[in-house]
Amino acid sequence: MPSLQTQIAIVGAGPGGAATALKLHALGIPCVLVDQAVFPRDKVCGDAISGKAATLLNRLDPGFMEAFRKKKDQQVGVWGIQFVAPNGTAVDIPFKFPYDMEREPAPGYVSKRIDFDQQLIQKVLESESISFHQGIRIETYERTTGGYRISNADNTFQVETTLLILADGANSGFSRKNAGLEKDPRHHAGAVRAYYKNVSPLHPENFIELHYLKEVNPGYFWIFPLPNGYANVGLGMRSDFIKKQKINLREVLVQTVNEHPLLSGRFANATLEGAVVGYGLPLGSRPRPISGDHYMLVGDAGHLIDPLTGEGIGNAIYSGFIAAEQAQKCLETGNYSAPFLKAYDQRVARVLGAEMKLSYQLQRMLRYPWLTNTLANWISRHHWLVELISRMYTDLELRKQLVKPLFWIKLLKNRITSSKIN
Numbered sequence: 001m002p003s004l005q006t007q008i009a010i011v012g013a014g015p016g017g018a019a020t021a022l023k024l025h026a027l028g029i030p031c032v033l034v035d036q037a038v039f040p041r042d043k044v045c046g047d048a049i050s051g052k053a054a055t056l057l058n059r060l061d062p063g064f065m066e067a068f069r070k071k072k073d074q075q076v077g078v079w080g081i082q083f084v085a086p087n088g089t090a091v092d093i094p095f096k097f098p099y100d101m102e103r104e105p106a107p108g109y110v111s112k113r114i115d116f117d118q119q120l121i122q123k124v125l126e127s128e129s130i131s132f133h134q135g136i137r138i139e140t141y142e143r144t145t146g147g148y149r150i151s152n153a154d155n156t157f158q159v160e161t162t163l164l165i166l167a168d169g170a171n172s173g174f175s176r177k178n179a180g181l182e183k184d185p186r187h188h189a190g191a192v193r194a195y196y197k198n199v200s201p202l203h204p205e206n207f208i209e210l211h212y213l214k215e216v217n218p219g220y221f222w223i224f225p226l227p228n229g230y231a232n233v234g235l236g237m238r239s240d241f242i243k244k245q246k247i248n249l250r251e252v253l254v255q256t257v258n259e260h261p262l263l264s265g266r267f268a269n270a271t272l273e274g275a276v277v278g279y280g281l282p283l284g285s286r287p288r289p290i291s292g293d294h295y296m297l298v299g300d301a302g303h304l305i306d307p308l309t310g311e312g313i314g315n316a317i318y319s320g321f322i323a324a325e326q327a328q329k330c331l332e333t334g335n336y337s338a339p340f341l342k343a344y345d346q347r348v349a350r351v352l353g354a355e356m357k358l359s360y361q362l363q364r365m366l367r368y369p370w371l372t373n374t375l376a377n378w379i380s381r382h383h384w385l386v387e388l389i390s391r392m393y394t395d396l397e398l399r400k401q402l403v404k405p406l407f408w409i410k411l412l413k414n415r416i417t418s419s420k421i422n
């Protein structure tokens, strides 16, 4: 069979690959996009679409988010996060102050990935310059003089490309075998999720809930509200701790739902819909090389998941946009060399690096239940502190205070005020 010839081929059409293709389309650059799945397809996930993801997609096309918001049966708007310490103290941190749930668009969303990803794919299908091929699993990557030849198992599908963009997720074969990004359990998490119906009560203002339990440490148990009475319920934990403590995440999830003194009551009338399913999360707490001669790694394939929150959709989209802009520079200059593509690594590090580093520090800090309990107790007693922490969602410099002992010492002495920190 003759090969398809293209300058840019993308493997994987999840949020990372779809965002790359859509950004290339916006730049007027054609590409070939391939996915092993036939869409709509599911992806094991917490289904939380962060403010970062929503902002980036809005920047690409305001019409996309507008249409998404109208699909009330496919998403719920989210207004903040409820953090629950191991001692049960709950702290609600809204995404912004003040907020008006009736009049403003929600800052974040929860939407089943089967629905959310399908909306991105719909946009891909409407974009003439994207040649999209579904149901084709890429098995081989051959280096050619001018780039790469990629093909499926029986060679009935082949693409010759000058630039290869890998957005094939957490189990990317290319990332591991060709780019050398081996799994490091200290910078990797395992997680499981299940859909439950009739968890009650859910947060009245659709906050997503993160419960820090001593059984899942470092990590958390979550309850995220979905439309039609559903909730995405799951838990995730760093892989080295899962191994060391020989933890079976599926069993811990079921046990938590059935027996946890603070949570089981909310599941008394809930039913599990479908199976408890799991997947890996390659965390961005250890910076890795994400490009080389004629290729770039995007999203999970580039190990870009936030090590504290497990958020990866926003970072997949962000890295996809940057990869598309770097691809444009490659086309303009005819340079696809590893040194030239290093600019991609540098830009990703510039926009995500400091955030990842801080998240890793916070992940390690929250490993101590006494500390998490103490912080939750303090914060829950001071409204101004809740407001201050709310500003940290969008103000990274302010968020950096969280890992500075002096910030907490001042707080302990009750000398800090909201105005003084400005």
Ligand SMILES: Cc1cc2nc3c(=O)[nH]c(=O)nc-3n(C[C@H](O)[C@H](O)[C@H](O)COP(=O)(O)OP(=O)(O)OC[C@H]3O[C@@H](n4cnc5c(N)ncnc54)[C@H](O)[C@@H]3O)c2cc1C
Residues within 6 Å of the ligand: 011, 012, 013, 014, 015, 016, 017, 034, 035, 036, 037, 043, 044, 045, 046, 047, 048, 049, 050, 136, 137, 138, 139, 167, 168, 169, 170, 172, 191, 192, 193, 234, 236, 278, 279, 280, 281, 298, 299, 300, 301, 305, 310, 311, 312, 313, 314, 316
């Ligand atoms: C349990 C769990 C909960 C999570 N919760 C959240 C959350 O609430 N919010 C959040 O932001 N992130 C969350 N994440 C992380 C998030 O799911 C990922 O970061 C995100 O999906 C990354 O997008 P991606 O496009 O890089 O990869 P993916 O979404 O995995 O897409 C990869 C695509 O590549 C295709 N593919 C793979 N191999 C091949 C091949 N050989 N040939 C062709 N196609 C191929 C796949 O079919 C797939 O469509 C969670 C992860 C897990 C495991």
